[in-house]
Amino acid sequence: MPQDFDYIVIGAGSAGCVLANRLSENGRYRVLVLEAGGSDRRFWIRVPIGYGRTFFDERVNWRYQTEPDDGLVGRRSYWPRGKALGGSSSINALCYVRGQPADFDEWEARGNPGWAWRDVQPYFERSECMIQADGRRLGNGPLLVSDLRKEYHPVSQQFLHAATQLGLPVSDDFNGARCEGVGGYRITVHNGLRCSAADAFLRPALRRENLQVLTRAHATRILFDGRRAHAVEYVRDGRLQTARAHREVILSGGAINSPQLLQLSGVGPAPLLRRHAIDLVADAPAVGRNLQDHLGVDYFYRSRVPTLNDELHPWWGKLWAGMRYVCTRRGPLALSVNQFGGFVRSNPGLERPDLQLYFNPITYTRTFRNRRPLLNPDGFSGFVLSFQPCRPTSRGHLEIASGDALQPPRIFPRYLSTNRDIEDVVAGGRLMREFVRTPALRSIIEAPAGVDVERLSDDQVVEDFRQRASTVFHPVGTCAMGPDSATAVVDNELRVYGVQSLRVVDASVFPAVTSGNTNAPTIMVAQKGAECILRERH
Numbered sequence: 001m002p003q004d005f006d007y008i009v010i011g012a013g014s015a016g017c018v019l020a021n022r023l024s025e026n027g028r029y030r031v032l033v034l035e036a037g038g039s040d041r042r043f044w045i046r047v048p049i050g051y052g053r054t055f056f057d058e059r060v061n062w063r064y065q066t067e068p069d070d071g072l073v074g075r076r077s078y079w080p081r082g083k084a085l086g087g088s089s090s091i092n093a094l095c096y097v098r099g100q101p102a103d104f105d106e107w108e109a110r111g112n113p114g115w116a117w118r119d120v121q122p123y124f125e126r127s128e129c130m131i132q133a134d135g136r137r138l139g140n141g142p143l144l145v146s147d148l149r150k151e152y153h154p155v156s157q158q159f160l161h162a163a164t165q166l167g168l169p170v171s172d173d174f175n176g177a178r179c180e181g182v183g184g185y186r187i188t189v190h191n192g193l194r195c196s197a198a199d200a201f202l203r204p205a206l207r208r209e210n211l212q213v214l215t216r217a218h219a220t221r222i223l224f225d226g227r228r229a230h231a232v233e234y235v236r237d238g239r240l241q242t243a244r245a246h247r248e249v250i251l252s253g254g255a256i257n258s259p260q261l262l263q264l265s266g267v268g269p270a271p272l273l274r275r276h277a278i279d280l281v282a283d284a285p286a287v288g289r290n291l292q293d294h295l296g297v298d299y300f301y302r303s304r305v306p307t308l309n310d311e312l313h314p315w316w317g318k319l320w321a322g323m324r325y326v327c328t329r330r331g332p333l334a335l336s337v338n339q340f341g342g343f344v345r346s347n348p349g350l351e352r353p354d355l356q357l358y359f360n361p362i363t364y365t366r367t368f369r370n371r372r373p374l375l376n377p378d379g380f381s382g383f384v385l386s387f388q389p390c391r392p393t394s395r396g397h398l399e400i401a402s403g404d405a406l407q408p409p410r411i412f413p414r415y416l417s418t419n420r421d422i423e424d425v426v427a428g429g430r431l432m433r434e435f436v437r438t439p440a441l442r443s444i445i446e447a448p449a450g451v452d453v454e455r456l457s458d459d460q461v462v463e464d465f466r467q468r469a470s471t472v473f474h475p476v477g478t479c480a481m482g483p484d485s486a487t488a489v490v491d492n493e494l495r496v497y498g499v500q501s502l503r504v505v506d507a508s509v510f511p512a513v514t515s516g517n518t519n520a521p522t523i524m525v526a527q528k529g530a531e532c533i534l535r536e537r538h
């Protein structure tokens, strides 16, 4: 195998798959992609509902645990991350949300020229093919995003009625001109199959002779010639190997692994690297800092009317849904568990939505099959109502636990460490209470199946949130883009400060988390990042 390339991309996730495609497109450059996980050719990755199976599956998931967190009364959080071609886009819950235009205007206002909404909108559009409910296609991109609202469970209509009764706007498309209102999520699914970043961007490029993708190749160190990144060490089949990059190394390992690999390679906070006896290449204090994540909480209800539990809990229901899926590629197996939700203002005086909602026509419990944990629908009719504050202000950090690249880093989310974040939780709890008091939800709620938000005071809502809230799987910001190397890791062209020929292109460069789900904006970052790379004069 030739070990000389122009570009080496580390990680074939949402961002890495886009880069693999774009950098190999013109045929001029030899591109190597190193992916620590294996193939994504797995039934439960392809089938949308397989989310419940891959959620804990160590064969496709890094299964991180955070450090005990004071904000969550000392609890550790479980953080799944994809470990296969497609990365987290192969195991995510499929919701496709660009974010609010003001999110990106804020990125620019933080000192990142070229990242305002007017600048990034074309990069979203470049990726997308929006498949409307009537089959019409908008956009020529390879990423298939479907409007499957007509197939969603009918009980979800009650959520829309409830929102209308509260005077909240209804939205046809969260990716339209305004990301506001309640409605059905568009999902990265087509013809009953998940459309991950690997499906959309990597697979079509695999036939190119100038692109080589190595799975089960775990990058352990970026090697520098002085301060120029020129090679990558990786472990494959138990052997340590080296590949050289004549132009650039691009780190797309995601918000946990990218800062980890930078630190392991000598680019990070000097005191931390000294502690672990790692030779310093560049003192980069912001590597691993500025960690942000969305935190959400679920309220479970027993329902008077049937929900997806009735279809998917009994063995014969599973069998029927399975047969329906195999024969028609439709039915609950072809959909996300996140069906309805939205973006709302907790207070009409706010400039833009501050809460994201979910209404899932299913409740589930963690069970075991063949000693593997999985999420299994409950044996009663039930649904979930959830909220997550859109723009948390708490910042955590992560750091290597040792110089061993195969050992997970220590993650300190520092959830709920600002008053502002606690106020957002109070606002969310109040809105949840209003929701469950609407005639529309009253008519279907038999009883709470757990905490009854209606009975909680504001303080108790916060206390309960600390006890039960969990990540919504959107860690970002650990190699943040920004104007100076004291507080940021990359510049607005995603070049790592203090070194040459090295970029980070993935969710870790977000200066601030977007107000919604993070897959779409990560893919956008990679589209724009690819252009920055191809523009660079070498």
Ligand SMILES: Cc1cc2nc3c(=O)[nH]c(=O)nc-3n(C[C@H](O)[C@H](O)[C@H](O)COP(=O)(O)OP(=O)(O)OC[C@H]3O[C@@H](n4cnc5c(N)ncnc54)[C@H](O)[C@@H]3O)c2cc1C
Residues within 6 Å of the ligand: 010, 011, 012, 013, 014, 015, 016, 034, 035, 036, 037, 055, 080, 081, 082, 083, 084, 085, 086, 087, 088, 089, 091, 092, 093, 094, 095, 096, 097, 217, 218, 219, 220, 252, 253, 254, 255, 257, 258, 261, 472, 473, 474, 475, 506, 507, 508, 517, 518, 519, 520, 522
């Ligand atoms: C369970 C779950 C549900 C989610 N639901 C949604 C949703 O519904 N909608 C949404 O928009 N977003 C969702 N997200 C978030 C979204 O999928 C991620 O933000 C996005 O995929 C991040 O992309 P990335 O390229 O930064 O990292 P990833 O896609 O995670 O890719 C990183 C890749 O790098 C590889 N890698 C890491 N380290 C190394 C190394 N040292 N050597 C080689 N390879 C390496 C990893 O194996 C992985 O394949 C969800 C995420 C999870 C985990």
